[in-house]
Amino acid sequence: MTFLAPQTQTSIEFAADLIRHSKHAVILTGAGISTPSGIPDFRSSGTGLWSRDEPLEVASLITFRTKPGQFFEWFRPLALQMYEARPNPAHLALAELEQHGYIKSIITQNVDTLHQKSGSKTVIELHGTMQTLTCTQCYHQVQAEAYIASFIECGELPRCPKCAQLLKPDVILFGEQLPQSAWFKAQKEARGCDLMLVIGSSLEVLPVAGLPMQALDRGAHLIIINNVPTYLNVRADVSIHRRLIDISRDLASTLDLDILLSRIVHAAAEISGAEAASILLYDDASRQLYFQVSTNMDESTRRGITVPLDGSIAGWIVTNRKPVRITDAHEDQRFYSNVEAITGLSTESLLGIPLITKNKIVGVLEALNKHRGKFTEADESLLLVLGVQAAVAIENTRLFQQSDLISEFVHELRTPLSSLSTATYLLLRPEMSQDQRDQIIQNIHSETMRLNALASSFLDLARLESGRVQYRKTIFSLADLMYECKDIMATKAVEDNIHLRVESPEGLPLVDADRDKIKQVFLNLLSNSIKYNRPNGSVLLRAEIHDNEIMVVIQDTGIGIPEEALPHLFQKFYRVREHETRASGTGLGLSICKQIVQGHGGRIEVKSKMSVGTVFMIYLPRTNKTVPRDGSIDISPKRAKK
Numbered sequence: 319m320t321f322l323a324p325q326t327q328t329s330i331e332f333a334a335d336l337i338r339h340s341k342h343a344v345i346l347t348g349a350g351i352s353t354p355s356g357i358p359d360f361r362s363s364g365t366g367l368w369s370r371d372e373p374l375e376v377a378s379l380i381t382f383r384t385k386p387g388q389f390f391e392w393f394r395p396l397a398l399q400m401y402e403a404r405p406n407p408a409h410l411a412l413a414e415l416e417q418h419g420y421i422k423s424i425i426t427q428n429v430d431t432l433h434q435k436s437g438s439k440t441v442i443e444l445h446g447t448m449q450t451l452t453c454t455q456c457y458h459q460v461q462a463e464a465y466i467a468s469f470i471e472c473g474e475l476p477r478c479p480k481c482a483q484l485l486k487p488d489v490i491l492f493g494e495q496l497p498q499s500a501w502f503k504a505q506k507e508a509r510g511c512d513l514m515l516v517i518g519s520s521l522e523v524l525p526v527a528g529l530p531m532q533a534l535d536r537g538a539h540l541i542i543i544n545n546v547p548t549y550l551n552v553r554a555d556v557s558i559h560r561r562l563i564d565i566s567r568d569l570a571s572t573l574d575l576d577i578l579l580s581r582i583v584h585a586a587a588e589i590s591g592a593e594a595a596s597i598l599l600y601d602d603a604s605r606q607l608y609f610q611v612s613t614n615m616d617e618s619t620r621r622g623i624t625v626p627l628d629g630s631i632a633g634w635i636v637t638n639r640k641p642v643r644i645t646d647a648h649e650d651q652r653f654y655s656n657v658e659a660i661t662g663l664s665t666e667s668l669l670g671i672p673l674i675t676k677n678k679i680v681g682v683l684e685a686l687n688k689h690r691g692k693f694t695e696a697d698e699s700l701l702l703v704l705g706v707q708a709a710v711a712i713e714n715t716r717l718f719q720q721s722d723l724i725s726e727f728v729h730e731l732r733t734p735l736s737s738l739s740t741a742t743y744l745l746l747r748p749e750m751s752q753d754q755r756d757q758i759i760q761n762i763h764s765e766t767m768r769l770n771a772l773a774s775s776f777l778d779l780a781r782l783e784s785g786r787v788q789y790r791k792t793i794f795s796l797a798d799l800m801y802e803c804k805d806i807m808a809t810k811a812v813e814d815n816i817h818l819r820v821e822s823p824e825g826l827p828l829v830d831a832d833r834d835k836i837k838q839v840f841l842n843l844l845s846n847s848i849k850y851n852r853p854n855g856s857v858l859l860r861a862e863i864h865d866n867e868i869m870v871v872i873q874d875t876g877i878g879i880p881e882e883a884l885p886h887l888f889q890k891f892y893r894v895r896e897h898e899t900r901a902s903g904t905g906l907g908l909s910i911c912k913q914i915v916q917g918h919g920g921r922i923e924v925k926s927k928m929s930v931g932t933v934f935m936i937y938l939p940r941t942n943k944t945v946p947r948d949g950s951i952d953i954s955p956k957r958a959k960k
């Protein structure tokens with residue numbers, strides 16, 4: 319699963335719930351849904367189609383009638399882009415949702431037909447379509463493809479096959495009314511829906527922008543996914559900034575701190591509409607901040623600039639752990655002007671937020687000079703969400719880079735590697751008997767296996783510790799999982815002559831957890847309880863229902879653990895010295911178990927008595943759901959609603 323900021327994650331889950339529980343969900347899409355398909359957005363600053371030409375002039379009915387050459391000149395690259403564009407995952411997802419009965423219709427402001435190309439059936443096109451052309455003289459309508467293709471290729475203006483007059487694309491131009499039947503249908507959908515999901519529309523053009531309001535007025539829920547806030551975000555049940563989803567994905571894909579931070583500052587500048595953005599990291603030892611990355615400074619400029627903790631806005635943010643919004647930085651007493659002198663960028667407005675993770679301040683994210691107007695509260699919220707992700711990512715990357723684990727791991731590798739090298743050296747000696755050689759080969763084999771296990775466990779633990787493991791939670795029956803684990807371990811138990819059994823009480827509630835990860839914990843503990851047992855010993859896997867949690871117990875009649883070893887048991891690479899000759903292991907299993915259980919909001923405990931046995935207790939939060947009488951569990955996320 320993607321690494322998302324908690325807020326974004328929760329918003330998405332909530333939005334999914336609203337869709338799942340709606341009876342009549344309607345989608346309203348705007349240009350934003352098609353920008354990832356390569357069709358430029360009409361309004362976004364810098365990238366928009368309209369920013370190059372004056373829309374009211376060129377994309378109007380008047381221009382079409384009076385200066386068709388100019389109109390078609392504007393239209394040609396647009397037509398080319400639309401014909402070449404392919405549906406993106408958002409279009410495809412909507413088509414799939416419709417297919418599964420989750421949504422009833424799509425109202426779109428787009429003319430690119432990408433919804434239809436992706437398989438959506440009920441599409442209401444409010445701004446017309448690129449699929450057809452109509453004669454301005456005799457109203458004869460033709461399929462656009464052949465005409466547009468030859469127009470794109472040789473620039474030949476499309477003409478009516480009947481009367482040779484110009485054919486007009488059936489898209490709604492400025493000065494034209496919305497198609498009546500589509501508009502009526504859209505209004506009917508808006509008034510009749512119980513959920514409207516607006517995707518990629520800034521809701522700036524009336525009357526379409528009024529459709530979500532009509533839905534809200536009739537009690538429908540509203541979800542907005544867009545790259546800028548709309549006038550209705552305050553009334554939406556959920557609003558998700560599209561760029562935050564993209565950046566979350568981006569962040570998850572790299573552990574290189576520089577690349578990561580560069581992505582974050584560019585996203586920060588983009589979503590807050592700022593001229594520049596920077597991240598300053600705080601160095602506790604020197605009580606200074608230094609520019610780690612910036613959209614407007616190259617490395618050589620950046621290097622060497624430090625900002626003092628006292629007497630700077632960034633320093634104030636670090637000390638007070640609060641965001642700052644300033645309209646005129648020069649008027650602010652805290653402003654530290656030295657940076658401006660080096661970069662040459664005059665600072666006017668400024669928005670800065672603290673980067674905090676695990677209650678530790680790691681730095682400051684600053685956006686400078688809002689393109690239009692002042693930095694708003696909405697900009698601040700967006701930067702804060704981004705800041706959460708940035709701080710976690712910085713910390714994780716640092717953790718990963720500096721992890722003690724790596725040096726511990728290298729240290730751990732030394733023993734098996736040196737025994738392998740001794741073994742190969744011995745094998746080369748001519749005086750070795752065949753029996754001795756067989757024994758050495760056997761040792762090489764088991765050490766290699768141990769190295770392999772060590773490497774996989776190490777990677778597992780490193781990922782768990784860095785916080786990058788996402789738990790894929792489902793609701794499942796714990797009893798079933800316990801029996802499944804017993805079956806998996808049965809052969810090993812028989813081999814070692816251990817009696818293995820499961821006890822699960824009646825009405826054991828279901829648990830909401832990552833089944834595979836919990837299974838990994840059970841298997842690890844069961845394997846230990848067999849490995850460190852005595853001949854003819856036994857292992858019991860049982861569950862108990864407590865008030866707010868379920869306790870799973872793995873109890874053995876084994877050799878036990880000395881009391882002085884118990885406090886160290888969950889430490890990385892820790893193995894009880896007396897056990898080392900008895901069974902091979904990595905000393906990482908219990909650390910992994912602890913990480914997983916704690917990652918689920920639970921805890922793990924151990925009790926042991928030498929020569930009597932050991933008990934591991936896992937406590938997991940419980941749900942209120944129990945396994946139905948017929949044993950079936952309905953956790954299916956899909957619900958056919960046709």
Ligand code: ADP
Binds near residue numbers: 848876892906908909
């Ligand atoms: P390993 O794979 O080396 O056994 P673990 O992290 O799973 O690593 O366990 C750490 C140590 O704890 C083991 O080396 C062993 O000494 C001790 N231990 C774990 N489980 C038991 C048990 N059920 N009985 C006795 N000792 C145990």
